[in-house]
Amino acid sequence: MRDNVTIMNWNFVKMHGAGNDFVVLDGVRQAIDLTPERARLLADRHFGIGADQILLVENPLHLEADFRYRIFNADGGEVEHCGNGARCFVRFVHEQGLSRRNPLRAEIKTGIITLHDTEIDGVSVEMGQTRFEPEAVAFDTEGLHSTPCGADTLWTLPLPGHPDVQLSLVAISNPHAVQIVDNVQNAPVGTIGPQIESHPRFAQRVNAGFMQIIDRNTIRLRVYERGAGETLACGTGACAAAVAGIRRGLLDSPVLVHTRGGPLTITWTNNTLHMSGPATTVYSGQVNIDTLTEQYTTKDFLQP
Known part of the structure; x- marks a missing residue:
């Protein structure tokens, strides 16, 4: 006492x-x-x-x-x-x-x-239900340009100094916005990530993913997480990136996701999503x- x-x-x-x-x-x-x-x-x-x-x-x-x-x-x-x-x-x-x-x-x-x-x-x-409509990630699309890409829809979100950022929207219980980059190591995660995460068009904020495609079953990924900043790995972010790549026609399941903290494996078949990795x-x-x-x-x- x-x-x-x-x-x-x-x-x-x-x-x-x-x-x-x-x-x-x-x-x-x-x-x-x-x-x-x-x-x-x-x-x-x-x-x-x-x-x-x-x-x-x-x-x-x-x-x-x-x-x-x-x-x-x-x-x-x-x-x-x-x-x-x-x-x-x-x-x-x-x-x-x-x-x-x-x-x-x-x-x-x-x-x-x-x-x-x-x-x-x-x-x-x-991992539960996966959704792709803007409403699922509380994203305001009014006045924005969209582009079909395979089964996916890319939304162009103008940012200061980066007017053509194209995002895939994925909800895996929590919201994700995924973009493809040429080299994830050099990607401006620390500058663009916070701008996307707290952008006013995302009413509940969002996790910003930066994905580099290595081959049809392998990617590298960094994620600026909502409320946490960049982390060494993001499980739902890995799932969102893999699913976005599959929907764009660029990846096949299973997808090996290399994060800064280690590898995760994502499988997506018949709309059932699984993630495996260490604990x-x-x-x-x-x-x-x-x-x-x-x-x-x-x-x-x-x-x-």
């Missing part, structure tokens, strides 16, 4: 999926009141633990699900889906002894997904959320 107030110590596990890193919290065996502010504190790489996203595992609300799985970006905003996080979620559940079920059914913000954990292939995730536990620990809050408040006075 401190000043007659119970100190809140939260057990956590640090994990990553191809370099996309997470703080995972067990909300089944401990009480977790995860607010947007607390998510930001945990994700802070200087004053907190550090992560791209915070994952919270809870008991399900839906009778058909085994668990509820929630995702908070580094900026504190709760989002619909995270493919790399989903793989870490199922590995966490098994390693922590919360369940032996395999596959698992997880309730996310937009429905239920199925996850299968294997020693050989890592974790495979059935790695780094370390476990305990954080005093009250002390973390106090330290973060104190640092505000240290700014110039």
Whole structure:
């Protein structure tokens, strides 16, 4: 006790999926009141633990699900889906002894997904519904030029210094805008990415993908994620890029996606989308959320 107030110590596990890193919290065996502010504190790489996203595992609300799985970006905003996080979620559940079920059914913000954990292939995730109409990514098309490309539609989004950016729109629970670049290493992800991510035509913001096609089954990808900035890997972004390339007639399933954090494999057949890749536990620990809050408040006075 401190000043007659119970100190809140939260057990956590640090994990990553191809370099996309997470703080995972067990909300089944401990009480977790995860607010947007607390998510930001945990994700802070200087004053907190550090992560791209915070994952919270809870008991399900839906009778058909085994668990509820929630995702908070580094900026504190709760989002619909995270493919790399989903793989870490199922590995966490098994390693922590919360369940032996395999596959698992997880309730996310937009429905239920199925996850299968294997020693050989890592974790495979059935990614759920895929949509392509502008309304699915809350994109305002009024006055914009569109171009058919195979089964896809490319939308030209004028940006300062880049008037001809052509985007494929893909919704995989969360929104994505994918463009093709000649060389992903030299792509202006740090400048164009934020402009697309927060463009006013995307009412709910968007994940901006930059895809380089190597051959019909291989791409390289960088993603500027909504609320997190560029990450080493983005699972739903890999799915969106692969599907966009297939719809354009440039790729065939399966697609090997090389991210900066490692490879992911995407298969899309008969409108069923699967992603497989690694899920790695780094370390476990305990954080005093009250002390973390106090330290973060104190640092505000240290700014110039």
